[in-house]
Amino acid sequence: MNKFKSISFWGMILSLAVAFAFTQKTHNSNVTQSEVQRPNIILIVADDLGYADLSCYGSKTINTPNLDKLAAEGIRFTDFHSNGPVCSPTRAALLTGKYQQRVGIDGVVTAKHDRHKGLAPNEKTFAETFKEAGYVTGMFGKWHVGYETKFNPINQGFDEYIGFVSGNVDYHSHVDQEGYEDWWTGDKLVKEEGYSTDLITRHSVDFIKRHKEEPFLLYIPHEAPHGPFQGRNSKPQRKVREQEGADFIINPPEENRAEIYKEMVEVMDEGIGVVLNTLKELNLDKNTFVFFCSDNGGTSRCGDNGKLRGYKASLWEGGHRVTAIAWYPGVIAPNQINDETLLTMDLYPTLAEMIGAEIPQNIDGVSIKNHLLKGEDMPKRDLFWGYAGRAAMRRGDWKLMLSKPDAEPMLYNLKSDLEETNNVANENRELVKEMLVKLNTWKKEVKSEK
Structure with missing residues (x-):
């Protein structure tokens, strides 16, 4: 059954879009026809965002004009799910296209107990598939599927990486929840001043500008709005431990948590707007597919999951039914609502098929490319979740x-x-x-x- 609420003349739209892109781009002698027809890919993942935390999903208190615009110009999903109700499992499934249990990441990889655990380097990631297809690959933000160097993103398919490898860092001091410095350039710790959300945006925009003449994959896993709850002007809450067992909390959390949380989501939205404006300024918007989602549902501390039962870490709908938006101007028609049941692990094969790359045979996700672009029905399938x-x-x-x-x-x-x-x-x-x-x-x- 087709679960789109608005689909029209997909074949004509797709053909015209490709023809338009080719006409516009062939004036640049450095761009081949095959490159024109292969879109750039930007995958943006929020952290612990509640199902009703965006204004396009019903929030009356948080303003997200850029994500609202993305949804109005593309597809807003109502039954999209994270593979897990917590961070690490969903990210493992996203990267591999497999149920996270298959790759041994069925729980949170913690700085305290799992510093030697991570996504095995022999597991193929979507970044490796893109590299094989001739794309330059960049990631800026949260990793959370392994602390050791062998698990680092640059050893798992990403040409460039700046961000943190733990579950969360102080947004200002960049110290993780166990008191360790955690801000990396590649596989090296590098100090960098700035609010983590703004840094992630800044490096993402820089990546786009430097690689505007070649096909690129950009993965932007934001920290926001995961705790610690800090705004741009908040004081650091953490400093590096002076010794094992020492307290590393230097400032208590701010009391106006709801206001800070609102700011965190809105700053993330602002950064997404900067990324989208950069695409438009560089004439890349018509040849870029953007997908946005959250890694799990919101928490009971701040997140708003609307009428869904439960929160992060539960298998009630509030734990894993998440916001998701697809945008591809000129190819995806605007103002669509999609009610199909989809999972994070479906993104790997979808993105691979978008660029004509080979889809691994041993994955669990299925490509939704033709469902999105042509309105084709999804195959019937049973879907599963497991946690704790x-x-x-x-x-x-x-x-x-x-x-x-x-x-x-x-x-x-x-x-x-x-x-x-x-x-x-x-x-x-x-x-x-x-x-x-x-x-x-x-x-x-x-x-x-x-």
Whole structure:
């Protein structure tokens, strides 16, 4: 079933867009026809953004004009999901196109307990696929799938990297949650002054300007609005530990957390606007595909998930149903709302197909390119989540939930009960039994590959 609410004349639009791009670009002798037809790719990921934290998703308090414009000129997704309800698992799935359990990143990689753990270097990332296709690749922001040098982004397909490898840093001192300096250029610690959100934007814009004459992949995983809750004028909260076990918190968090959180989201939106304006100024906007999403749902401390039940770290919808927007002017028609159930891991094969690259055969995600550009129906498939002993499964509008491995299964129909308040497992015992078999089979399958 086609779940777009607005689709029209895709074949004509796509053909005209490619023809227009070729006509405009062939005046530059350094650009080949194959390069013209392969778009630049920008992937932007927010951190802990609530489902209702953007004004285009219903926020009445936070103003996000640039993301609103992106949605108005493209596709806004209502049933897009992060692979995990926390940071590291979703990022592992995003990078590899696989369920994160297959690559051994099914929980948060922490600075305190997992400094020797990370995404295995032999796992192929979407950045490596883009490098093989002749793209220059850059990443600026949060990594969070490995601390050691062998796990560093420049060893996993990115030509350039500036950012932090932990779960979060002080936005001003760039000290992580365990008291370590954590701001890198490539695989070297490099001190740099500035508010982390602004630095991420600045380096992203610089990357675009330096590589405007060649096809590029730009991955922008923002820190915002993840804690610590700090605005541009906030004082640093952390300093480097003087010795192991020493306290490294030097300033308490500011009390006006809601105002700071609002500023954090709006500064991120402002930076995204700078990136988009840079594309327009350089005449790259018509040949650039931009995708925005969050890595999981908002937290109970500040995030607004609207009417969704639960928050980050839960398998209720509030933990993993996230904001997502696709933008490709001249190719994607404006003002679309997409209700298809999609996952983070679908982005790898989608982006690969966008540029005509080979899609790895051993991944779980599926390309949604033709769904986005031509309105083709998505294949029917079961989708799964697992975290901290809990598990969930989607089959169409049905969602099966297990609060722990031996718990009684719960069943919800999200079409009529998006808030997940009415457990209808007893009225649908055969369906529950069938889905439970599928879910348990999946758990064994992905665990066996760790």
